[in-house]
Amino acid sequence: MDPSPTEVLAQALVDVGSRLHRAGLLPATSGNLSVRRDPDCVLLTASGLDKGRLRPSDLLGFTPEGEALGRMLPRPRDGAALRPSAETALHLQLYRRDPSVGAVLHVHGEAATVLSMVAEGDTLVLTGFELLKALRGVTHHDAQVALPILDNDQDMEALAAQVEARLDAAPGVPGYLLRGHGLYTWGADLAEAERHVEALDFLFRCKLRLRQEGWR
Numbered sequence: 001m002d003p004s005p006t007e008v009l010a011q012a013l014v015d016v017g018s019r020l021h022r023a024g025l026l027p028a029t030s031g032n033l034s035v036r037r038d039p040d041c042v043l044l045t046a047s048g049l050d051k052g053r054l055r056p057s058d059l060l061g062f063t064p065e066g067e068a069l070g071r072m073l074p075r076p077r078d079g080a081a082l083r084p085s086a087e088t089a090l091h092l093q094l095y096r097r098d099p100s101v102g103a104v105l106h107v108h109g110e111a112a113t114v115l116s117m118v119a120e121g122d123t124l125v126l127t128g129f130e131l132l133k134a135l136r137g138v139t140h141h142d143a144q145v146a147l148p149i150l151d152n153d154q155d156m157e158a159l160a161a162q163v164e165a166r167l168d169a170a171p172g173v174p175g176y177l178l179r180g181h182g183l184y185t186w187g188a189d190l191a192e193a194e195r196h197v198e199a200l201d202f203l204f205r206c207k208l209r210l211r212q213e214g215w216r
């Protein structure tokens with residue numbers, strides 16, 4: 001029997017998790033990953049799972065408005081109960097804000113974590129790098145991509161309100177940083193969101209290296 005569309009999408013998300021975990025961007029069960037299945041359903045990784053060992057059944061469904069739809073694929077015999085991630089609200093707000101968002105990836109890379117703590121101010125400006133062209137809508141290395149940096153907060157409602165205000169003020173931005181925490185980025189589909197993670201992580205490492213060498 002052919003896999004269902006939900007199974008195909010869940011497997012694609014599991015594969016992204018495995019690659020990003022191997023790249024060191026999802027250490028120690030951190031981060032969370034989601035994909036829009038249809039206008040009324042987002043599949044999102046449950047809390048506390050090792051992203052290098054995800055299974056398609058480890059995803060929970062939510063409407064973009066926040067209603068929990070439960071496990072979207074049958075629970076395996078050895079499967080434990082799934083808890084929603086604390087950061088569910090930060091994913092869902094991105095799907096609500098923009099119907100063109102098809103996937104959201106939240107990673108805890110080392111470069112993003114360090115840069116967000118040493119950067120002055122509340123914005124990280126990336127410019128002059130050829131790889132900026134991997135970001136949606138960027139066609140020139142001289143483009144200025146200004147990523148909002150927000151102070152980390154364990155109060156998700158308060159944090160979501162801050163994110164909303166910063167994204168309203170920066171239309172078209174492909175992601176944001178949480179200080180000492182990590183990166184949120186998104187795309188029209190999983191492939192674009194994964195490309196954004198890889199490009200931004202590379203740019204963060206370049207930026208950090210330049211800083212460490214005292215060149216910028």
Ligand SMILES: [Zn+2]
Nearest residue numbers: 031106181182
């Ligand atoms: Zn996180």
